[in-house]
Amino acid sequence: MAKKVCIIGGGVAGMQVASVLGTLGVPSVLVERSPLLGGRVLKLSRTFPFFNDDGFNDGQDFAAALERDLRAISLADIHLNTTLTGMTGDFPHFRVALSDGTSTDVGAVVLATGFEPFDPTGLNEYGYGIYPNVITATELEWMLNPRGPTGGELIRPNDGKKAGRLGIVFCVGSRNRRINAPFCSRICCSYSTKQASTVMERNPSAFVACFYMDVRTYDRGFEEMYSMAQDRGVKYIRGRVSMCKQLPDGSIAVRAENTLISQPFWGEFDIVSLSTGMRPCSDVEKLAQILGIGRGPDGFFMCREWFRHPHDATRDGVFIAGCATGMKPIRNCIIDGASVAARVTALLRQVSP
Numbered sequence: 001m002a003k004k005v006c007i008i009g010g011g012v013a014g015m016q017v018a019s020v021l022g023t024l025g026v027p028s029v030l031v032e033r034s035p036l037l038g039g040r041v042l043k044l045s046r047t048f049p050f051f052n053d054d055g056f057n058d059g060q061d062f063a064a065a066l067e068r069d070l071r072a073i074s075l076a077d078i079h080l081n082t083t084l085t086g087m088t089g090d091f092p093h094f095r096v097a098l099s100d101g102t103s104t105d106v107g108a109v110v111l112a113t114g115f116e117p118f119d120p121t122g123l124n125e126y127g128y129g130i131y132p133n134v135i136t137a138t139e140l141e142w143m144l145n146p147r148g149p150t151g152g153e154l155i156r157p158n159d160g161k162k163a164g165r166l167g168i169v170f171c172v173g174s175r176n177r178r179i180n181a182p183f184c185s186r187i188c189c190s191y192s193t194k195q196a197s198t199v200m201e202r203n204p205s206a207f208v209a210c211f212y213m214d215v216r217t218y219d220r221g222f223e224e225m226y227s228m229a230q231d232r233g234v235k236y237i238r239g240r241v242s243m244c245k246q247l248p249d250g251s252i253a254v255r256a257e258n259t260l261i262s263q264p265f266w267g268e269f270d271i272v273s274l275s276t277g278m279r280p281c282s283d284v285e286k287l288a289q290i291l292g293i294g295r296g297p298d299g300f301f302m303c304r305e306w307f308r309h310p311h312d313a314t315r316d317g318v319f320i321a322g323c324a325t326g327m328k329p330i331r332n333c334i335i336d337g338a339s340v341a342a343r344v345t346a347l348l349r350q351v352s353p
Contacts, residue, residue: 003107003348004029004077006096008084008287011039012330013322014112015066016337017344022073024345029096029104030070030078037070037078038063039114043138045145045152047330048194048225060147062330083283087290091317092351107348108317109291110340111301113281115323118173118181120274126169131246132158133271137168137192140273144198154199154206156270158250163270166199167254168192169241170212174277183298185277186327189215190222192275197229209235209267211256219329237265244272278327291318300326311340319344 005021007014010032018028036042044059070076079100086097092107117138120128128134133156135143146152154163170192174185189212196208215236217226230236239257247253252272256265280299281287288295294302294314301320304312311319321340322333 003092003352004104005108005110005344005348006031006084006094006104006106007076007110007112009039009112009114009281009322009324010034010037010078010080011112011114011322011333012041012063012066013114013324013333013337014039014110015063015070016334017110017112017321017341018076019066019070019073020338020341021345022070022075024341025075026341026345026348027075028077029106030076031082031084031098032078032080033083035080037067037080040138041330043142043145043148045141045148045198046194048190048222058145058147084287084290091315092348094317107351108319108344110319110321110344111287111291111313111324112321112337112340113284113287113324115278115280115327116282118185118276118279120172120276123172123179125243126172126241126272126274127244127246127252128274131244131252133246133250133252133269134244135271135273137188137195137273137275140195140271141191144195152202154203154271156250161270164203164205165207165251165269165271166196166209167252167267167269167272168196168208168210168275169254169272170210170215170275171240172274172276173279175213181277183277184216184327186216186218187329188275188277190217190219190225190329192273193217193222193226193229193234195273196234197225197232200229200232200234204233206233207235208233209237209269211237211239211241211254213238213240219331239265278323281324291315293318296326298326300324311336311343317347 041059046057097103142148241256243255296302321336
């Protein structure tokens with residue numbers, strides 16, 4: 001097949017699209033704005049759930065395996081440190097321009113641009129950006145990674161002391177109409193539970209408390225992970241945190257209400273981690289304008305038909321994979337990549353002479 005496919009985004013979804021296209025004999029141009037393939041998965045301390053995971057506990061190992069598969073097929077022309085700057089034409093005769101000065105004819109475009117974590121700086125009740133021991137889940141994840149800055153140790157940022165008490169606040173930047181974010185980010189409960197369980201696994205004497213609205217560990221193996229975290233001693237307190245306040249020694253006092261027993265909660269923690277939700281990629285507006293496609297109320301790219309064509313964008317020949325369509329876990333991004341590759345291949349074969 002002569003028609004190439006341009007894939008924007010070299011995270012796990014984008015690599016999966018290119019890899020499956022290659023097995024189907026379809027060449028691709030893979031465009032990644034950073035110097036490495038793998039996206040945010042590269043910094044994960046471990047993937048989840050933990051059963052039958054083929055040993056991919058480290059996100060970097062998982063991304064490296066995908067990249068090996070991709071490069072073994074060698075039908076992808078990979079452009080790192082590169083972005084999409086323009087597109088002309090119509091399906092299946094597009095011409096895309098890239099920031100490295102190259103341009104090429106392609107039959108279709110796939111967006112696999114991932115997401116950005118919500119920035120909680122403006123939510124003053126938590127004190128992020130004010131108190132050094134209030135961090136985000138992304139920062140906690142990198143701290144728990146043996147390849148990270150602390151070698152996997154839970155360390156207080158303000159003084160470098162080992163932390164034994166961790167508070168985790170769910171739904172920061174999600175399910176909050178006040179900031180125009182009424183939606184659930186879908187993965188926060190699960191990745192936070194993974195982090196809490198990891199801390200207790202490494203230090204059974206630690207105290208870890210999760211403050212939640214509802215625990216939504218919906219996917220296969222996720223509920224079992226939730227049960228395992230409780231078995232390891234993770235405490236779950238139902239109620240929104242109303243205030244975080246720094247104490248003289250740098251510890252963080254947390255005030256909340258335990259709605260299950262209708263009692264206030266006041267506790268002190270070495271570190272408080274904010275489980276932030278997902279937002280669209282930083283250049284989502286620019287890409288929507290270049291490609292001439294629509295976005296949904298949540299800001300992510302809109303599909304043409306929610307049920308029948310969930311991976312077709314609102315313009316013929318443009319497709320969406322992974323978190324470009326909204327919040328989802330890694331496994332669903334991989335499934336998306338394979339599905340989009342099959343969909344694109346089928347349509348290109350229909351229009352090929």
